Amino acid sequence: MGNLPEAWILTIGNEIINGVITDTNRETISRELRSAGILVKGMSSVPDDLGFIGDALRIALDRARVVIVSGGLGPTEDDKTAEAVGAFLGVPLKSDPEQLARIEERFLQWSRPMSPTNAKQAFFPETAVPIPNDYGTAPGFLIEREGSIALFFPGVPRELVRMLRERGIPAIRERLGASDKVFINRTLRVYGLSESKLGEILGDVAHDEEDYHLAFLPRFPIIRLRIDVAAATPQEAEEKLAAKEAVLKERLPENIISRDGRSMEQVVLELLEARQMTLALAESITGGMIGEMLTRVAGSSKTFLGSVVSYSNDMKIDLLGVSPDTIRGLGAVSHQCAAEMAEGARRAAHADLAVAVTGIAGPDGGTPEKPVGTFFLGLATPDETLTRGFLLPGTREWVRTLAAMQALDLLRRFLLGMRIHGKPPEEG
């Protein structure tokens, strides 16, 4: 997408420079700016130091029309951003009565005494315009210098992103007369395809063009596809986005799990609820991970009844009714054991559906016949029990995570009437 104003991001904080925290504000700011049609061309970070902050601000303002700064607006002695900007501009700091009143009001709301140091947060360089903070004590501010502007926000991610969205972006648009186009985006979540496979499938639609951009954002084992479009009117933008999304849906009829940020576990729980079905689990290799994922979702107790985490063979036999002969003859990691575990969990929990997972996560425990990564899934339904076998790649952590996601994806596919992946029993 061309012809956009360019921005620089500057984050301030000793803890960033010392490697004590992961600075995620930079990527958040970059994505928010992109949604508003502003391209980032560089980023820098400096400690809470007057000289370093002034130097970094000068470098940024010399290179971009918009500079977004985060951090150093707190009440402590370490927080030096306002003072540094005053020194940089050569103007004194001045307390802003309106912002001071807002800070005092906030402490009243919290019924907490306001520390004298918080009054410092209402001091801004004389020529700055305050940016009120509706979510915390530290207001931000805006300065202009030779046709460029710099906006300063607190480093608290939650406050920063809301202030930037609600007050920062409109202020930038107003001051720079930035693009009056409408920018919208949507993120699809994709499971079950590698990044390179996805690249093959979408190669010809993934190029950048005027007013359209498709980004791959892998977060193992999910890949998010973010579509950004711009157009003259909201309606045109919506139509354009729908057309681009339709192409992706046609290319990936089974692998897009959601288009609105819902996770795999949310999708599965909603499908269960829509079909009025309850679910139980028998987890071995995953140790409880699938239940943990499902119960992250508030309200999951409507459809999720529980799980038997049968790490030991005795628990498989005693609580799930797996036959000792199955374990002795075929092993706990087998199609037959997965089937009996699923049936046992369904019976024990009085559930409509049950899924069982058993496998070898490594690093030890593999054999030539059943190497690390060997994994079996069982699904017991009112009508039938089916099993599937897989060889999962990677470390113990990867194998376990993939096992949990394969189990949830099996449920999703079953509930949507799609093909079920993996090797059926007759193939081993």
Place this chain on the structure above:
Amino acid sequence: MGNLPEAWILTIGNEIINGVITDTNRETISRELRSAGILVKGMSSVPDDLGFIGDALRIALDRARVVIVSGGLGPTEDDKTAEAVGAFLGVPLKSDPEQLARIEERFLQWSRPMSPTNAKQAFFPETAVPIPNDYGTAPGFLIEREGSIALFFPGVPRELVRMLRERGIPAIRERLGASDKVFINRTLRVYGLSESKLGEILGDVAHDEEDYHLAFLPRFPIIRLRIDVAAATPQEAEEKLAAKEAVLKERLPENIISRDGRSMEQVVLELLEARQMTLALAESITGGMIGEMLTRVAGSSKTFLGSVVSYSNDMKIDLLGVSPDTIRGLGAVSHQCAAEMAEGARRAAHADLAVAVTGIAGPDGGTPEKPVGTFFLGLATPDETLTRGFLLPGTREWVRTLAAMQALDLLRRFLLGMRIHGKPPEEG
């Protein structure tokens, strides 16, 4: 720690600038440098662009004696770092036969054909000194300019950190005649104290001094305490570190869970193994999280038998033998239910110990008597069953995470013979 050479970190990549990935290389490099006695004073990031890279490199070399650069050394067209450095220095690129041979050899080892684009990775600015890569295809390189040096590494975190540690730091020491002191560090993990409480307890020992630095690194719900010391000899450094650690141990006799990076779950599993005891769980509020945490650890099956994730009341009754009267009269979130769940899990799994967790994670489901965050722990042992009540703060995610950690910490404290926290039944 004073009088150390100062460094600048520059990371290069379009995906960093676009906010597509979280750039964790910056913090990794910062910590590695600190361990070597080199202080970072600033960081910047630019896209894969010749002009931006040259500009950022000049800014960094003007400000620090050591510049560490990562990214842009891959084989694709996007990777422009070597070319940008050549242009910056005003020297042509030249292929290095030794590095080319190493790349070819690596592809032979992998039995994969080498792409012609990989040959590009052996091209360096004429005046640069190559830095071999023992862990991937992209070699790094070093340049000098007016008394400062810049070292370039690939952006792959695993390769970067090893190359920096094994080749980069020694090269910096050699060239800058940096400190010949010995720098060592140790990280203690602390659970059960807030950062502000820890600040109070350690206020007078947390100050920075020559050759000693104590950092708080919170990663909810654990706080890591990192001790850095420097001394003239390895023995002196070890003695100094031991003395500093002894002070922390005295101040925090029960809250330091490990001194060598072991997680809470690893510590609990090792205590169980040392005492030759087996463990079972009955998880309600955590949905499987505790089992998942324990089974992350390879070899956990030696002591961890399994878990009954009884999200529904029926499963509590059928599989754990909780009395229906308990659930009807006192509720599933009660001391009595926690006790019966623990006893039921111990019995069902034939375990030596069992821990049960039940509570209200929210956001819904709270009542005036039992608000969101109400949480009960049960521990069944061969000798007795005890329960504890808590009111946990925060979001659903926090409540669940704290519930899991409290359960593991209860086990740790029981196995170490420490006091058990929380309200006993008589207090409600």
